[in-house]
Amino acid sequence: MSQRCIELEILRYDPEQDDSPHFQVYAVPYHDDWVVLDAINYVKEELDPTVSYRWSCHMAVCGSCGMVVDGEPVLACHKFLRDCSNRIRIEPLQNFPVERDLVVVMDDFMDKLGSVKPYVIPKEEKDIEDGEYLQTPAELSSFKQYTACINCLLCYSACPQYALNSSFVGPAALALAHRYNLDTRDVGRSARADVVASNSGIWECSFVGACSEVCPKAVDPAAAIQQTKIASTVDYFLDFLTPWKRT
Amino acid sequence: MLTIDTDVAIVGAGGAGLRAAIAVAESDPSLKIALISKVYPMRSHTVAAEGGAAGVIKDNDSFDEHFHDTVAGGDWLCDQDAVDLFIREAPRELTQVEHWGCPWSRDPDGHVSVRPFGGMKVERTWFAADKSGFHLLHTLFQTSLKHPSITRFDEFFSTDLVVVDGRCHGVAAIEMRSGQVHFFRAKSVIIATGGAGRVFPFTTNGAIKTGDGMAMAFRAGVPLKDMEFVQYHPTGLPGTGILITEGSRGEGGILVNKDGYRYLQDYDLGPPDPWPRKKAMELGPRDRLSQAFWHEQKKGRTISGDNGDVVHLDLRHLGEKKIDERLPMVRELSMSYVGIDPVHDAIPVRPVVHYTMGGIDTDIDSATAVDGLFAAGECACVSINGANRLGSNSLTELLVFGKRAGLGAAEFARRRTDSVIEQQVDLMAELSRERVLDLIRRNDGEERVAGLRKEMNSAMEAGAGIYRSEESLQSCVDTMMQIRERYKNVVLNDRSNVFNTDLFEALELGAMIDVALAMACSALQRRESRGSHQRLDFPERDDTTFLKHTLAQYAAMDVPAVDYRDVTITRLQPAERVYGGAVE
Numbered sequence: 001m002s003q004r005c006i007e008l009e010i011l012r013y014d015p016e017q018d019d020s021p022h023f024q025v026y027a028v029p030y031h032d033d034w035v036v037l038d039a040i041n042y043v044k045e046e047l048d049p050t051v052s053y054r055w056s057c058h059m060a061v062c063g064s065c066g067m068v069v070d071g072e073p074v075l076a077c078h079k080f081l082r083d084c085s086n087r088i089r090i091e092p093l094q095n096f097p098v099e100r101d102l103v104v105v106m107d108d109f110m111d112k113l114g115s116v117k118p119y120v121i122p123k124e125e126k127d128i129e130d131g132e133y134l135q136t137p138a139e140l141s142s143f144k145q146y147t148a149c150i151n152c153l154l155c156y157s158a159c160p161q162y163a164l165n166s167s168f169v170g171p172a173a174l175a176l177a178h179r180y181n182l183d184t185r186d187v188g189r190s191a192r193a194d195v196v197a198s199n200s201g202i203w204e205c206s207f208v209g210a211c212s213e214v215c216p217k218a219v220d221p222a223a224a225i226q227q228t229k230i231a232s233t234v235d236y237f238l239d240f241l242t243p244w245k246r247t
Numbered sequence: 248m249l250t251i252d253t254d255v256a257i258v259g260a261g262g263a264g265l266r267a268a269i270a271v272a273e274s275d276p277s278l279k280i281a282l283i284s285k286v287y288p289m290r291s292h293t294v295a296a297e298g299g300a301a302g303v304i305k306d307n308d309s310f311d312e313h314f315h316d317t318v319a320g321g322d323w324l325c326d327q328d329a330v331d332l333f334i335r336e337a338p339r340e341l342t343q344v345e346h347w348g349c350p351w352s353r354d355p356d357g358h359v360s361v362r363p364f365g366g367m368k369v370e371r372t373w374f375a376a377d378k379s380g381f382h383l384l385h386t387l388f389q390t391s392l393k394h395p396s397i398t399r400f401d402e403f404f405s406t407d408l409v410v411v412d413g414r415c416h417g418v419a420a421i422e423m424r425s426g427q428v429h430f431f432r433a434k435s436v437i438i439a440t441g442g443a444g445r446v447f448p449f450t451t452n453g454a455i456k457t458g459d460g461m462a463m464a465f466r467a468g469v470p471l472k473d474m475e476f477v478q479y480h481p482t483g484l485p486g487t488g489i490l491i492t493e494g495s496r497g498e499g500g501i502l503v504n505k506d507g508y509r510y511l512q513d514y515d516l517g518p519p520d521p522w523p524r525k526k527a528m529e530l531g532p533r534d535r536l537s538q539a540f541w542h543e544q545k546k547g548r549t550i551s552g553d554n555g556d557v558v559h560l561d562l563r564h565l566g567e568k569k570i571d572e573r574l575p576m577v578r579e580l581s582m583s584y585v586g587i588d589p590v591h592d593a594i595p596v597r598p599v600v601h602y603t604m605g606g607i608d609t610d611i612d613s614a615t616a617v618d619g620l621f622a623a624g625e626c627a628c629v630s631i632n633g634a635n636r637l638g639s640n641s642l643t644e645l646l647v648f649g650k651r652a653g654l655g656a657a658e659f660a661r662r663r664t665d666s667v668i669e670q671q672v673d674l675m676a677e678l679s680r681e682r683v684l685d686l687i688r689r690n691d692g693e694e695r696v697a698g699l700r701k702e703m704n705s706a707m708e709a710g711a712g713i714y715r716s717e718e719s720l721q722s723c724v725d726t727m728m729q730i731r732e733r734y735k736n737v738v739l740n741d742r743s744n745v746f747n748t749d750l751f752e753a754l755e756l757g758a759m760i761d762v763a764l765a766m767a768c769s770a771l772q773r774r775e776s777r778g779s780h781q782r783l784d785f786p787e788r789d790d791t792t793f794l795k796h797t798l799a800q801y802a803a804m805d806v807p808a809v810d811y812r813d814v815t816i817t818r819l820q821p822a823e824r825v826y827g828g829a830v831e
Contacts, residue, residue, distance in 0.1 A: 014743050033486060033553075033584075045697035049749045050741040054290075056453035059489045059580060061381055062290045078583065099424055100746040110287070110401070118389040120348040132345040134357030140350060147350050147382060151289050176389075183348060 004030040006081065008039055010051060011091040013098050021098065023089075024048075030081060036088065037065055037076035040102075053102035060216055063150035066093050066157070067102050073157035073214050093157040095166070109153055112169050115195045116177035121188030133185045146179035146224055148217040155211035155221055161204055168204045169195060171211035171221035178224035181231070189231075197232045205229075248680055249429045253281040253398075254660040255653075256418050256433035258405045258460055260284035261291030262380070262642065263624025263649035264439035265387035270653025272394035278657055281431050283400045283420055285455065285751070288388040292441050292453045293645065296380020297492035297576060298364060299372035300642035302337035305361060308369040310334050317640060318819050320366040320532050321604075321633020322778035323794065324473065326815040329611050329629045333640075333647050340646035341373050349386040350375050352573075362573075363497040364639045366532035368525050368830070370497075372639040377492050377576045383642055403429065404751055405459065407679035408436065408467040408620065409672055414665070415467075415620040416672045419679035423751070426744025428683060430676040434660035435619040437652045438464055439645075442603040442625040445755075446763045448704035450600040451483055451490040460626045462758035464607045465765065469615045470798035470810075472628040474605035474762070475770035475780045478636055479713055481536035483599025484585055486554035491577055491596055493638040495589075496529040498573050500562045502536070503593070504548040510558070514539040516827040527827045534635040534779040535826065537598035541713045552595055559593035566590075598713060602641065604632040604779065605769070608798060613652035619659050623652035630796065634778020686753055692736035696752045699737065703730050703756070703763055711767050716783045720771040724806065727764045731804070734760055765799040765807050772809045773797060790821050 005027045013021035026043045037055055044051050055065040058077045065076040068091040070084060081088075096104035126133065155171035162168045177196045181189040195201055205225045212222040255271050257264045260282050268282050284291065303313050313334040318325050345351055345359065351373050352360045363370040375382040391397055402423040409416045409430070417432040440460025444452030465471050481502070482491040496502070501522070504510045509519045509528065516531040516539070523530065540558060543549050549556040562570060562577075567590045570578055574589075581587045581594045606628035613621045613629070624645040631644060710723025734757060741749035775789035776782050795811040802808050 015745055016743050044748075049696065049739070049752075050743070052741075052746045052748050054286075056286065056290055056292065056455045057295050058453065058487060059295060060583070061378070061576075062292070062294050062453060064286070064290045100743070103746050105424075106287070114392045117392075119393050120346065120390075122346070126346055128339050128342050128346070132342050132351075132359050135353055136357045137353050137355060139357075140353050144350060147385070148378075150294075150381070151287075180348065185346070185348060 006030045007087045008043060009087065009089045010040070010043070010102070012101055014100055032082055034081045035077050036069055036079045036081065036084065036090065039081060040076060040090070052100045061150060063152035066152040066154050067091065068093060068157065073154040075152060075154070075216050078216055093153055095156055095159070095163050096153070106153060108166065109156060109170070112173040113151070113176065116169065116173050117188060117192050118176045118180060120180065120183065120186045121191055122185060123187045135184050139184045143179045143182035145219060146175050146182070149175060149219045150217055152216065154214045154216065158210040158214040160208055160210060161206055165204065167200045169201050171225065174202060174228065175219055175221035175224035178228050181228070193232065193235070196228060202228045202232060248676060249427060251281060251429055251431050253431055253433050254278040255435050255437065255656045256281045256283060256431045257437045257439060258283050258418055259291070259439035259441060259624070259626070260288040260399065261439065261441055261624065262293035262384055262387060263645040263652070264437070265391050266646050266649030267437050267439060267623060267653035267656065268397050269387065269391055269394065270650040271657045272396045274654055274657045275661065276396050278396060278660055280397045281400055281433065282397055283403045283405055283418065283431065285402060285404045285423070285459070287401045288399070289385060290455070291384060292456050293380045293384040295451070295453060295490065296383070296642055297377045297490060298494035298497065299362060299374030299379040299639045300341055300383065301364065301367065301372050301637070301639040302341040302643055303334065303371055304338050304359065305371065308371050312369050313337070313371060315819060316367050317631065317637055318633070319824050320637040321635055322788065322824060323821040324630065324633030324777060324796070324814055326630050327817040327819060328815050330631050331817065332611060333631045333644065336647040337643045340643065340650065344383060344386055344646065347386050347390045349382055352376055362494060363523065363525055363530060364637070365493050365496065365530050365536070366526060366637040370525070372497065374494060377494050377574045380642060404754065405463065406683055406754060408463050409675040409679070410467045410617055410620070411668055411671045411675060414618040417676070419676050421683060423746055426747060428680040432672070434663045435621065435656040437656050438607060438620070438622040438626055439624045439649065439652070440626045443759065443762045444600050444603065446703065446759050446766065447600040447707050449488050449708070451480060451488050452600070457755035457759050458762035459755060459758045460622070461607055462761040464615065464620070464622060465761055465801045467617060468801065469617055469620065470608045470800050471762070471765045472605055472608040472796050472798055473630060473769070474603070474765040474799055475773050475797060476604035476634050476778060477600060477711070477766065478533055478602035478604060478779050479537035479598040480533055480601035481540060481598050482560055482596040484581065485552050485557050485595055485597055487584055488599045489580055489584055490601070491560060491581065491594060492574070493533070495560065495562055495574050495577050498569065499523045499565055500529065500560055502529050503559050503561060504543050505550045506548065510543050510548065511536065511539055514542065515829070518828055526830045531826045532635055533638060537713055538781060540598050550595070555597055557595035557597045560596045561593040562589040563591065563593070602636055604628070604630070604634065604636050612655045613648050614655055619663065621652040621656050623648040634780060683750070686737070687739060687742060687750060689738055692738035694733050694736045694738065696737060696749065696756055699730060699733060700756050703727065703760060706730065707763055707767070711770055714781045714783050715770055717771070720767055723767045724764070724771055727760065727767055728806065731760050731764065761801070768807045768809055769797040769799050794821060
């Protein structure tokens with residue numbers, strides 16, 4: 001019996017040679033237990049060493065291999081050939097400039113991630129000798145899901161608002177801000193509000209929820225954004241009611 | 248060539264590199280830090296560590312116990328002064344990352360939880376479910392964003408250290424998006440590039456773990472220490488090599504062969520009950536468990552599968568609730584990649600290359616023999632891991648020694664006053680650039696990166712696997728020497744300056760070949776069995792001759808020269824390693 005083959009249509013673009021992106025088709029063997037990344041690695045090793053893409057862990061935790069497969073943003077290491085058609089279209093993530101082939105420029109995301117101050121801002125510095133902060137399992141579980149983001153950018157690729165307005169801080173960064181806001185060790189919510197509650201922050205989100213649908217780690221950034229909106233609204237009214245607390 | 252002036256250059260932005268960067272920034276905000284990595288920090292392989300990080304914190308535990316477990320676990324090849332420092336610093340460092348927001352799992356009273364781990368007599372492994380490395384890495388990365396003195400150079404591929412007259416002057420690196428070579432002129436340099444598991448074909452290690460930093464230091468004259476000690480983790484998924492954490496056995500999982508028999512009881516790890524029991528059976532050390540698999544396979548008692556023989560890791564008795572709470576990623580990974588839900592079925596597993604105990608020779612302050620050059624994390628060998636690392640000591644190690652490297656490099660940068668020998672340094676940096684350009688421009692040659700890499704992988708697996716012999720290792724060295732010769736004829740298909748992965752894979756292959764040769768030569772010369780280094784022709788440990796660290800020295804196109812250094816023994820004299828019923 002001859003080996004079953006499938007075709008990969010990979011978007012190619014080298015800014016040094018190409019005026020515009022184009023698709024190149026490769027025939028690869030089909031294996032039931034292969035993920036799309038395995039098929040692309042086959043192309044790279046056996047057919048065409050010039051295909052460029054990012055990958056590392058092959059276990060859906062490093063977040064490197066986000067790409068668009070048959071129109072859907074996925075981790076290539078977590079999308080099985082058995083769940084795809086016989087001709088698979090592979091493109092770089094949407095809403096980011098293409099650096100080359102399947103590699104996108106992610107500077108904008110890295111800037112936004114830093115802009116939300118994603119670190120513990122404590123009430124006061126605690127000495128190491130005083131041991132750990134106490135945090136109950138219930139307090140931990142209030143923000144645990146928002147710690148699970150692997151920064152794979154699938155949510156930015158899916159987000160219709162980011163597509164329209166690239167100044168939008170975006171799902172992953174806002175979910176991360178929410179994660180620290182909810183952490184009992186942190187008092188930095190007002191310090192983050194400049195970015196989070198700005199015109200480019202939570203209010204820009206139109207709650208389509210595409211981010212949460214594509215998230216491979218069930219972070220649910222849409223829920224984080226909606227919860228932040230509520231908290232931010234409460235802040236707004238509290239500010240009217242208790243003006244003496246203004247800083 | 249662009250030159251970037253900095254005080255401290257750090258190569259690698261995983262756990263060790265980030266911890267070092269934060270240590271420099273906190274100790275002296277006026278020092279400029281260049282944090283250089285071939286990947287974005289959160290892609291670093293620290294991300295894939297699962298089980299946790301060891302540190303004494305509970306009342307039923309003691310520094311002495313952690314010390315003893317680590318030294319005995321390392322089959323007495325650990326330097327005991329380094330282990331003492333390590334176990335004492337461990338709780339402070341783990342508490343520090345707790346303050347920085349690491350979401351460690353908690354007891355009902357709000358204190359950090361600990362779980363049992365292999366080879367540890369007392370439960371002392373801090374964990375964040377089964378994504379401990381992921382959370383540690385992201386906590387460190389996010390915390391690093393607080394510090395304006397840290398400038399990141401993401402996706403810069405480091406190619407060479409610039410060392411003149413025994414002193415490090417910086418590092419050359421290619422900006423991956425433009426292909427431009429930059430010279431980072433630095434007062435001190437820290438290497439934190441992780442391990443080299445990709446030298447082998449079947450490994451838990453991500454694609455980026457190619458020993459680049461080890462090879463850079465090696466070529467610059469720093470010895471690679473104890474490179475023959477390569478850890479096989481006993482429980483990887485067949486085919487992909489995806490790691491199933493030791494935490495799953497810490498939580499009570501058992502290993503059975505094709506007859507449903509807990510075979511570890513036949514290898515001085517029993518009796519099987521009562522279970523769970525520390526330092527016994529499935530909570531024995533990784534080297535012994537992987538070796539037991541090898542013997543079971545020889546006896547025909549493993550289970551044959553499409554991707555090689557396996558045994559079964561059975562978690563079913565833990566129940567769905569505990570599995571979801573403590574081992575959610577294990578469940579997700581086995582459902583995705585082998586179609587097994589551990590709540591209902593046993594997971595097929597087999598030993599898989601996981602960790603390089605050896606690495607860049609450093610002292611207890613993370614300093615190397617080259618002035619101004621430091622190393623920390625898996626790429627370094629201090630050595631606290633000896634001949635076999637205990638699970639959950641490595642995340643703690645990258646914190647403890649990452650910080651020390653940072654403080655040492657900061658101090659060195661502050662004190663450094665020598666006027667740079669500009670011309671020589673520039674010449675060295677230029678040579679590095681030429682080496683890269685030569686690789687891109689070369690037209691004559693018939694070797695391809697992927698093909699040569701596969702041959703290297705096969706040679707290492709066949710010759711330097713779980714069990715080795717004079718014959719297998721000599722043949723491995725011979726093959727590796729031929730592969731290194733053939734590497735001169737590697738020719739690229741890709742000539743682009745933009746994100747040229749063909750080029751980076753070629754450079755990675757060059758590094759891996761150097762590292763693989765150091766492993767094979769060191770293993771060939773060590774005519775004894777100790778920890779993860781098992782010789783069929785020398786089955787006993789030989790303290791008279793080999794209670795010593797191996798130092799492999801780069802020798803250009805020759806076979807690396809191998810020398811030895813005494814192990815530092817302070818308070819625990821070498822003895823037999825005992826596990827199972829013999830522990831107490």
